[in-house]
Amino acid sequence: MIMIRALAVLVLVALAPAGALAQDGRPVFTDAERQAISSHGPWPMPWTPDPSNRVSGDPDAEKLGFRLFFDARLSAGGVMSCATCHRPEQAFAEDLAVSQGRVALTRNAPGLMNVRFRRWFGRDGGTDSLWSSSIRTFLKPEEFASGPDLIGQLLADDKDLRDQFEAVFGSDPALQSGETAMVLAAKALAAFQETLVSERTLFDDFRDAIAEGNETKEAIYPADAARGAKLFFGRGQCHVCHFGPAFSNGEFADTGLPVLLPGGGVDKGRYDGIKLVRSSRFNLLGPFSDDPEHSTAGKTRYLDLKPRNWGEFSVPALRGVSRTAPYMHDGSLATLADVVRHYSELDLDRLHADGNRVLKPLRLAEDEIADLVAFLETL
Numbered sequence: 001m002i003m004i005r006a007l008a009v010l011v012l013v014a015l016a017p018a019g020a021l022a023q024d025g026r027p028v029f030t031d032a033e034r035q036a037i038s039s040h041g042p043w044p045m046p047w048t049p050d051p052s053n054r055v056s057g058d059p060d061a062e063k064l065g066f067r068l069f070f071d072a073r074l075s076a077g078g079v080m081s082c083a084t085c086h087r088p089e090q091a092f093a094e095d096l097a098v099s100q101g102r103v104a105l106t107r108n109a110p111g112l113m114n115v116r117f118r119r120w121f122g123r124d125g126g127t128d129s130l131w132s133s134s135i136r137t138f139l140k141p142e143e144f145a146s147g148p149d150l151i152g153q154l155l156a157d158d159k160d161l162r163d164q165f166e167a168v169f170g171s172d173p174a175l176q177s178g179e180t181a182m183v184l185a186a187k188a189l190a191a192f193q194e195t196l197v198s199e200r201t202l203f204d205d206f207r208d209a210i211a212e213g214n215e216t217k218e219a220i221y222p223a224d225a226a227r228g229a230k231l232f233f234g235r236g237q238c239h240v241c242h243f244g245p246a247f248s249n250g251e252f253a254d255t256g257l258p259v260l261l262p263g264g265g266v267d268k269g270r271y272d273g274i275k276l277v278r279s280s281r282f283n284l285l286g287p288f289s290d291d292p293e294h295s296t297a298g299k300t301r302y303l304d305l306k307p308r309n310w311g312e313f314s315v316p317a318l319r320g321v322s323r324t325a326p327y328m329h330d331g332s333l334a335t336l337a338d339v340v341r342h343y344s345e346l347d348l349d350r351l352h353a354d355g356n357r358v359l360k361p362l363r364l365a366e367d368e369i370a371d372l373v374a375f376l377e378t379l
């Protein structure tokens with residue numbers, strides 16, 4: 001009897017059309033899907049230092065950066081620190097739809113877990129390194145509104161910080177230009193943020209089981225999440241953009257959200273981000289990169305502004321995504337189910353005409369939406 005049942009399952013599996021389920025409610029993955037799942041690991045990814053940051057991976061710099069991250073004195077008037085918007089207890093994101101700086105901002109603060117694996121930083125990719133991303137915050141009138149004078153002075157005046165700084169960089173901040181001290185502070189902050197790497201998850205065990213061909217281990221993964229994975233790597237084509245171990249291809253895309261801002265005007269996203277990164281004195285082509293060959297700067301050198309970039313936003317990495325609600329650049333979607341529903345009911349008229357179209361309305365059933373959410377929750 002057992003033999004016959006096993007045979008029946010085998011036959012079912014062999015005859016299963018794409019999307020079919022085996023008897024126990026578990027999906028049957030195609031070879032292409034198995035390969036796609038395997039390419040989302042292994043996790044954690046191997047460590048590689050950032051060549052543009054001389055203190056990348058230096059434990060003392062990480063400690064200094066940790067301290068600076070929580071220090072409100074880096075901002076004019078001492079009113080906010082990085083942790084005001086990137087809260088450690090919320091995976092370094094926050095639960096507000098849009099951040100509150102000196103005024104209400106127009107974008108949602110992304111979580112900083114696994115931020116070191118990004119190619120561009122900011123929802124618009126307005127900076128090309130992790131360290132210049134802090135400088136953007138320092139200089140922004142709506143955020144820190146500080147800059148070289150204030151930060152240089154702080155590092156020179158606070159005895160403790162000054163000693164710690166000197167131990168890391170081998171130079172006294174009081175004897176440097178404010179600009180140099182500011183850039184080095186940003187590099188220490190980056191060294192700290194590089195340590196924010198998320199733990200292995202249920203998904204990683206599932207991915208390893210698939211990569212190893214271990215069916216017993218594969219069966220430990222919950223059936224609803226497995227059906228969600230089938231949608232993510234199959235019909236949904238989600239992995240085309242949410243690609244690789246960190247679940248982002250490092251690029252930008254338009255997902256058909258409204259670009260009109262509540263207070264008037266539009267958020268052009270990547271279109272303005274490209275202009276910003278190209279014109280910044282702190283980009284990887286500039287004098288502050290520690291990478292003598294500018295090996296990391298190619299992406300910036302060959303950056304082209306195309307009409308397609310209008311309204312594109314950075315593809316978020318999805319590890320730990322259940323902890324960073326609300327979602328999207330404007331925080332307009334409150335829950336993961338809302339995000340999945342957005343993809344399910346996508347309004348094609350809102351997407352730009354050019355570019356190849358991966359996204360199409362998926363028209364998912366309620367139980368499929370629940371499966372996809374169950375999958376996302378295992379990341």
Ligand code: HEC
Binds near residue numbers: 083108130138
């Ligand atoms: C007032 C709230 C606020 C403060 C304070 C703030 N951030 Fe942010 N952060 C944001 C928002 C909003 C974004 C998205 C920026 C954009 O696209 O315009 C962001 C983006 C980032 C990014 C890019 C992440 C990614 O995935 O692309 C990094 C890194 C970052 N912040 C680090 C910091 C650090 C370090 C500090 C302190 C020096 C800081 N932030 C202070 C709100 C804030």
Ligand code: HEC
Binds near residue numbers: 240252324340358
């Ligand atoms: C064409 C590329 C592309 C495809 C395909 C795609 N996404 Fe996204 N995804 C994005 C971009 C870009 C954003 C951010 C949009 C924004 O900030 O406005 C995003 C945001 C998200 C978010 C919110 C993350 C956060 O931190 O805010 C989730 C969850 C998500 N996508 C899941 C999915 C799922 C599930 C699918 C398949 C049904 C999918 N994506 C398909 C590009 C894509």
